[in-house]
Amino acid sequence: MPTLPLPERESHQHRRAAESFGADAARYDRARPRYPDALVEAVVAAGPGRDLLDVGIGTGISARPFRAAGCTVLGVDADPRMAAFARHDGFDAEVAAFEAWDPAGRTFDTVVAGQTWHWIDPVAGAAKAARVLRPGGRLAVFWNVFRPSPATAGAFSAVYRCVLPDSPLNPWAGPVAQAYEGLFAKAADGIRQAGAFGEPQQWRFDWERRYTREEWLDQLRTGGDAGRIPPDRFEELLAGFGAAVDALGGAFTMPFTSVVVTAALAGTGPSGPSVSSEASSPSEPEDTAAVR
Template sequence: MGDLPFGPIAAEYDRHRPAPPEGLIDDLERLGGEVLDVGCGTGKATVALAERGLTVLGLEPDERMAAVARGHGVEVEVGAFETWDAGDRRFDLLTFADSWHFVDPAVAVPRAAELLRPGGKVARFWNSYVLEPEAIDALDRVYRRLAPENPQTWRQAAAWTPVRPDDDPLVRGGFMPLRTRTYRSSALRTADEWVAIAATTSGHLRLGDRLAPLMSEAHAAIEALGGAVRVHRTTVLVLARLS
């Protein structure tokens, strides 16, 4: 896994990032077995799975993120997925909660096959967020001026799928695709909540000194809309099984 920007804001990341949808955790619980949560961050998915009684080990490249996860009572080892020494341990399920895009598929696919028991599964899941048109327009005006290169992720389609079924590196590497599942929810977020979450994303963190004025103006734009925006979350779960 590459150099990630989240370590310095581990506490903020843990405070503001949402936990996985309950329905998704229900589906992963039914898969059962021993789980390796890859790129576990501060343990959002790790904790949710452990609370269901599954045996879960977190793997996280940043010690600061791992320390926060351990504070929630889960076991975490520090290392990059591509090079981590697993010894003779093998798993029934590998989970990548918003972390697959940080690995090199050319290395990660055979590595996943190596770490799984026969018939083991890989679960990759991502969140996307869509705002109402009025909020999109207001934030577009801010970002065009202050951070035009930043991906305007609130425009993603509700059915966004990060892996094309006909071009999945796991399938090309010999894994069998399983059914893709989608979970949807919506929530009202205050201006404070919206900017707090946005400021923990990698694209925003890479803005450096430009982040604070951007968040200040984004906050003001939301306040002008009444102080809150409705956020529609779509979580996509892509499953594959080792043949």
């Protein structure tokens, strides 16, 4: 389910949360949203070559499309269970927090992070990326943002209010996307403060996915909130969401926007998509967002 930024500390200080997703790596790999081809093509085209480092490779969801595009991918992940899953899929994956990871002299054309950069110190992470990038190299960090229709968001928000009436955060109510604009801004500010990159850019790619009831509930079980809500209440939430999807006809289409915050090493010049890349053009639904 959508996971809001954690207000009491910076998200990268929540290492226990960052390393919790491997508890059911198979479900995570099965249920989590993928990334549009246009995003992958833009990132590959903007780099000087096809040697890629995936920070927070997880089960390989973000790495697979880059491998399919002809990239050689090395992964780093703080969770050994996630790294083991990625290795089983044929990736080289090393276990470490990125800020402490030893590159052993290796360098890369592009450093990416799919749905994970909020778990990395934004300044130290950008500085580390700069140290392992070759001349002309690029850092590209990206997230998927849910963009439900008003009807879908309203139905899910009502479930949340019913089951957790005292919760200060309802991820399906209000202008939640604003919180994630802050997250994107924090990533860009970290890149600037690292002092090694040109001005960050933001690329957006619209797409959508059709969910059945069971696929949606499967996805909800992989979110950060699943480990923070008491189990009995979480099961009530799932039952409510299932009933809401049933009321929507047993399936629904979820629009997404994949947002990339990216910059090239200083002195290499800007590069990026020449036109807006959109898989679909939903009509300004109320936004909400999700992170790993």
